[in-house]
Amino acid sequence: MTSNNIVTSNEEWDTIIRPQRAWWDLRLGELWRYRGLIGLWMRRDFVATYMQTVLGPVWYLFSPIFGSLVNMLFFNKIARISTGDVPPMLFYLPGMMVWGYFTTCLYGSAAILFSNVGLFGKVYFPRLIMPLSTMASALIGLTLQAISFIGIAVFFVWQGFDIHLTPWVLALPFYTLIAGFMGVGIGLIFASLTTRYRDLQHFIAPGLTLVNYATPIVYPITFIPDFMRPFVFLNPMVPIFLTPWFQSWKDIVTVCLAAAPRQIPPNLFMRLYLPWSF
Amino acid sequence: MSKVLSVENVGKEYRLGLVGAGSFREDFLRWRRRGQAADNQTASVKDVSSIWALRNISFQVQQGEALGIIGRNGAGKSTLLKILSRITAPTEGIIKARGKLASLLEVGTGFHPELTGRENIFLNGMIMGMTRAEIQRKFDQIVDFSGVEQFIDTPVKRYSSGMYVRLAFAVSAHLEPEILIVDEVLAVGDAQFQKKCMGKMQDVTSGGRTVLFVSHNMGAIQSLCQRVIWVKNGQVMGDGDSRKIVAEYLDSADTTSVLYTPEPNRGYTDLILESALFRDSQGEVAKTFSSGDSIRIEVRYNALKKLPRPNFWVVVESSFGSLFGANMLFDGASPDYIEGQGVIACTFSGIQLMPQRYTVTFGIRHENGYNNYIPATELGSFSIIGGSSAMNMSGDMAHNFFETFYALLVPYAWQLPDGKLVPVNGFRDSKLSTD
Numbered sequence: 001m002t003s004n005n006i007v008t009s010n011e012e013w014d015t016i017i018r019p020q021r022a023w024w025d026l027r028l029g030e031l032w033r034y035r036g037l038i039g040l041w042m043r044r045d046f047v048a049t050y051m052q053t054v055l056g057p058v059w060y061l062f063s064p065i066f067g068s069l070v071n072m073l074f075f076n077k078i079a080r081i082s083t084g085d086v087p088p089m090l091f092y093l094p095g096m097m098v099w100g101y102f103t104t105c106l107y108g109s110a111a112i113l114f115s116n117v118g119l120f121g122k123v124y125f126p127r128l129i130m131p132l133s134t135m136a137s138a139l140i141g142l143t144l145q146a147i148s149f150i151g152i153a154v155f156f157v158w159q160g161f162d163i164h165l166t167p168w169v170l171a172l173p174f175y176t177l178i179a180g181f182m183g184v185g186i187g188l189i190f191a192s193l194t195t196r197y198r199d200l201q202h203f204i205a206p207g208l209t210l211v212n213y214a215t216p217i218v219y220p221i222t223f224i225p226d227f228m229r230p231f232v233f234l235n236p237m238v239p240i241f242l243t244p245w246f247q248s249w250k251d252i253v254t255v256c257l258a259a260a261p262r263q264i265p266p267n268l269f270m271r272l273y274l275p276w277s278f
Numbered sequence: 279m280s281k282v283l284s285v286e287n288v289g290k291e292y293r294l295g296l297v298g299a300g301s302f303r304e305d306f307l308r309w310r311r312r313g314q315a316a317d318n319q320t321a322s323v324k325d326v327s328s329i330w331a332l333r334n335i336s337f338q339v340q341q342g343e344a345l346g347i348i349g350r351n352g353a354g355k356s357t358l359l360k361i362l363s364r365i366t367a368p369t370e371g372i373i374k375a376r377g378k379l380a381s382l383l384e385v386g387t388g389f390h391p392e393l394t395g396r397e398n399i400f401l402n403g404m405i406m407g408m409t410r411a412e413i414q415r416k417f418d419q420i421v422d423f424s425g426v427e428q429f430i431d432t433p434v435k436r437y438s439s440g441m442y443v444r445l446a447f448a449v450s451a452h453l454e455p456e457i458l459i460v461d462e463v464l465a466v467g468d469a470q471f472q473k474k475c476m477g478k479m480q481d482v483t484s485g486g487r488t489v490l491f492v493s494h495n496m497g498a499i500q501s502l503c504q505r506v507i508w509v510k511n512g513q514v515m516g517d518g519d520s521r522k523i524v525a526e527y528l529d530s531a532d533t534t535s536v537l538y539t540p541e542p543n544r545g546y547t548d549l550i551l552e553s554a555l556f557r558d559s560q561g562e563v564a565k566t567f568s569s570g571d572s573i574r575i576e577v578r579y580n581a582l583k584k585l586p587r588p589n590f591w592v593v594v595e596s597s598f599g600s601l602f603g604a605n606m607l608f609d610g611a612s613p614d615y616i617e618g619q620g621v622i623a624c625t626f627s628g629i630q631l632m633p634q635r636y637t638v639t640f641g642i643r644h645e646n647g648y649n650n651y652i653p654a655t656e657l658g659s660f661s662i663i664g665g666s667s668a669m670n671m672s673g674d675m676a677h678n679f680f681e682t683f684y685a686l687l688v689p690y691a692w693q694l695p696d697g698k699l700v701p702v703n704g705f706r707d708s709k710l711s712t713d
């Protein structure tokens with residue numbers, strides 16, 4: 001132990017511990033200093049989840065593809081809900097992926113206090129690191145899914161379907177982040193509430209199922225009668241899933257016009273939810 | 279010397295009662311009940327009360343100082359520690375620190391069995407507040423210190439428990455914070471580790487850093503810290519020289535006034551036991567002694583009538599049972615009679631005891647030896663203090679366990695298979711030669 005960094009005696013304090021912080025004070029500077037932890041935690045989650053599985057990360061692909069197949073069977077073939085000009089597989093898959101990302105973030109954040117009780121009781125670091133690394137870990141899966149999706153899309157184009165990328169695809173990272181932050185924000189609300197009311201943890205799964213069906217994931221927005229459209233937009237998840245980064249040209253104009261002015265709500269919700277839950 | 283830590287009027291309030299009973303339904307019912315109660319009898323129902331675990335705590339720590347924090351269970355030490363390590367926020371007051379503040383409440387925080395030693399060093403180090411660059415700079419040192427360089431890229435689940443602890447401690451030992459907070463929780467670790475830990479703490483202070491050490495072990499506190507803060511009922515009771523404060527703390531144990539009043543219904547009517555105290559060889563009132571000291575047990579009584587040939591007895595006990603004592607029924611030293619107020623004292627010389635707490639029980643028997651003037655009554659307790667070094671205990675386990683194995687400290691010698699004699703505790707015996 002060398003004492004090469006003995007502090008000088010000026011009246012400057014590095015750490016100040018005070019009773020209460022304003023609710024908007026996320027102490028992002030501190031978060032930035034600890035940013036390296038996010039990567040390590042991401043690795044830890046990944047290794048811990050897939051260390052002793054045979055297929056490893058392939059499992060990331062299983063859930064959305066399987067889900068899309070189920071949706072194809074029930075909603076497209078049996079219930080005959082049209083997916084417009086987009087092939088059903090390409091219609092369901094991105095929705096399943098982003099929704100999966102959203103719920104992973106939500107569940108992870110909602111469990112954050114319970115699953116880290118030992119750690120939080122032992123050592124200080126910005127607590128926001130944990131939900132953010134959940135978000136980052138889930139991003140690994142989403143990336144793998146996106147790659148497989150591109151593969152499938154290329155296959156469909158090769159089969160002669162008329163599908164194109166839209167300029168909205170550039171906004172994809174942004175929307176992914178919004179979905180993630182939405183999940184983290186809502187999850188953290190549940191995390192703090194469930195410390196007091198354990199009942200609420202039973203509310204998450206059915207609630208998510210409800211929101212899932214209220215969001216145009218397994219059906220196109222055109223499926224909803226015109227008079228109900230404004231109400232649909234009360235659901236903060238809707239604009240994320242409406243962004244037509246991948247649709248046939250014909251739909252783009254109408255859907256863009258419908259969705260674009262309403263891009264603000266998720267952002268606003270995120271700002272309201274995230275600090276409040278700390 | 280400059281101030282590195284300043285704690286100003288810190289308080290922590292905890293809510294008591296059925297806060298967060300766990301279900302929304304219960305809370306709702308209580309809320310409704312409270313509403314009804316408010317209608318019926320105003321403001322009498324208050325099922326949420328609060329307690330101040332800490333109040334008005336203020337102290338300052340200079341650079342390079344080793345500060346001990348003592349107090350009984352529930353006095354607020356752990357709360358203070360939690361506030362300082364930022365696990366919980368204070369309700370009032372402010373704490374200012376200069377330099378990095380790290381707490382060693384546990385080693386290996388965040389270690390994951392599936393990750394390799396290398397990854398765990400980074401993970402653990404960063405949780406504890408090191409930057410990536412800092413860990414990279416110290417990486418080789420940490421690995422050297424831990425002695426697991428061969429297995430550094432092996433998942434730690436394949437490590438032996440010893441390797442695991444060594445690696446975990448190696449990271450903690452290289453934190454190099456300006457202020458280190460150590461809880462005695464560490465004392466339950468591996469003996470080797472604890473020894474290292476104590477040594478490291480001494481290094482830390484001699485290296486100009488500051489240590490806050492919380493412990494129940496008065497020996498360890500006195501050997502490590504020059505200054506001690508005594509917390510009682512959430513407040514600072516004493517702050518100053520460790521020897522003085524520790525003595526005050528131990529003396530405070532239970533100040534005795536009237537120990538025994540006559541119980542007519544049980545047939546004891548004649549004697550009042552007014553007070554009792556212990557004195558050291560200088561005649562000073564004391565509650566702490568070192569092994570080898572003399573202890574004088576002094577009892578003040580009031581005989582309400584003339585009592586012939588009372589037989590006084592006294593026994594020193596530990597958790598192992600009665601250890602030694604004195605009894606006039608056996609030694610025949612009883613006075614002809616006692617009447618009115620008086621003092622009886624018994625001195626034990628050269629008490630060879632391990633550092634523990636001992637209770638003293640006292641009684642007075644009739645001349646016939648079968649009836650009591652005063653039945654067995656606890657006079658109080660005293661402590662033997664001294665760490666393992668003071669007791670010449672230098673084995674690997676000396677730091678944790680040595681005082682709990684037995685109570686009496688009798689000089690002894692080992693004769694090893696090669697015939698070598700190892701005397702302990704000033705062992706002397708002419709029949710055994712030491713060559």
